[in-house]
Amino acid sequence: DAKKLIDRLAREHSLSKEDYAFLVRAQDEETAAYAGALAAGVRREVYGTDVYIRGLIEIGNICRNDCLYCGIRRSNTHADRYRLTEDEIFECACEGYTLGFRTFVMQGGEDGAFGVDSICRTVRRIKRKFPDCAVTLSLGEFPREDYEAMFAAGADRYLLRHETADRTHYEKLHPAEMSFENRMRCLRDLKDIGFQTGCGFMVGSPFQTPETLAEDLKFIETFRPAMCGIGPFIPQKDTPFGDRPAGTAEQTVYLLSLLRLMQPKLLLPATTALGTILPDGRERGLAAGANVVMPNLSPLSVRKKYALYDGKLCTGEEAAQCIGCLSRRVQLVGANIVIDRGDVKS
Template identity: 45%
Template sequence: MIFDRFYEPVNEVTADQVWNLVLRIYAGEKLSYQEFLYLVSHFPQRLLAPTQRLAVVRRQSIYGKELFIRGLIEISNICAQDCYYCGIRASNNDVSRYAYQYGQLRQTIQRAYDKGYRTIVMQSGESNYFKDSELTHFIRTVTKTWPDLVITLSLGQKSREVYQAYFDAGARRFLLRHESADPTHYAQLHPPKQTLNSRLNCLKQLKEIGFQTGAGFMVGSPFQTSASLAHDLSFIQTFQPEMVGIGPYLNHPQTPFADQPNGDLEHVLTCYALARLIVPEALLPSTTATSSLDPQSGRLRALQSGCNVIMVNLSPPDQREQYSLYANKSYKGDESDEYLALIAKDVEKAGMVLTMHQGNHKSHVAPNPPSEPTDASTTLAKLSQS
């Protein structure tokens, strides 16, 4: 169980101590693991709103009102790993597997570029279906064809040599969620051959190579405790990822955890706000899983908790159905006018402005190009063009 006292009455002394820890993070101080543990164990629901406000103030001081929009392409659901929580795990024989052909992938990227996207996220299950040399060549071709397009990869654990080849070919961001920084908890979520040490070593290598590197974790996953979550917050404080992917645990009927309860939205929002304060310059997505947990207001509440990135799924509808990491995935028609109108409404309510430029981390050496006027109506009108 996480956030042990979240929905329980907390005395004023305890609340003041927790708030003092939040203010110390906001001031740029580093907390110890024990302090994170106290914060998570005693954080009361009534401190969520003021913590969210601090997160928004911090985000605006760094990124202004900009909300970066990315194009997501789920290039394959073939996976050799067997994570106990994931719907595309290798042992799931009920899922129909697919993989993009390079020509199809190039066409999808061309359409995205024509719509104005300047960051493309290529995500897949972890496998060797795509030969490393062929994928490296494809990345090089893409970056030469569209020099101002940033390629983000989310392909799982690879060797350092492969990561280096991707980087040399022009890929500049890599997402690899660590899922849990608590070794005991990590082992409860994965088979023995998958270890936390190997995961963290990959993250270390990605940073050393020069990628804008994304880590992240689930909130409310089976066996997660406040101690586990304290490890996650402590890890992102130490590692300082350029991107932080956080979302609720959502069960899938074809996994060993099918009967486990989903994560709690307000716990997720608390983690978004804390992550923004712990890693102020991070690119922090409002994840699809969060919108799936609460289709009506999940994305808006994430933006109000410090998030500054959203992803639009550009994969064909039939493939989106098969890239099912969890049940009841939200917004399967991401390019529809209806969906884009929902984004526009949330952006306006959050007081943010959509932008389609690269949206790099502030430490990245290549500055963002000047962005055109990108009020929500202008940007979404462009996205809606066929």
């Protein structure tokens, strides 16, 4: 039954696709509580009570892609586009350092005009000023040479969600011009170059099934990323999926627990999207195995414009400036935000 399979996952860190699909189907309150308690124990064994924070700098929302779910897709004429300057990005990092951040995540749309040279210059500038910090990039798909240049400039980590490990499902979420092969090529290159690499997917995206989720779990099991970002799909009204139902917090939290059991050392964020659909979503994620939160460090003037989905948290606890409130909330689930780069344990 489900609990036996969960025990086996915790012991062997591997299941068949059929077993993963069974576990997805078996989710109920009792099963989730069982997995959550086990996962919280595993997290404590590996990372103690430490929760790592990442300062998220949304460097621009100009995007050449047209992913059907995403609010900053190029076809969305309602998106108010912006691009931060190199100075603005650097200033966000400076503010973040004072606030206690030791990892900065530069995230943005696939903006051809924000060139690789500019990215590399900004990475070098941040790393020179703050040698005790890690820089994570989350800027989409590039040729291998460009990733190599970013790594040589000093970037430590790269996040590129695979979105779904099922090719047919991938093609239902993306226009024909985007390719599943290239996405997977990027992930392999990133890992091969030496980045701490993160993949991930949305929970409850349109056309997702227990079978496609089983593909995701199997992919993560074999790819062995350093990080994995998962959060509920949340419809954005100006996209083709604007009328689709959102994913659930319950399924997201359950999958976080399964991921922790599968890969005890995984860096696993309790995402903004999870905090958006449930007020205490991130705390629930942390209590069930997640160990990272990524508060927003973007300038206030652009924060509302980086709207991948509707209703996104962007003030209050979500703001990096309110790290004090976040710390208190995290402590309520027995964890502690630490001032640390928060590298993956080797």
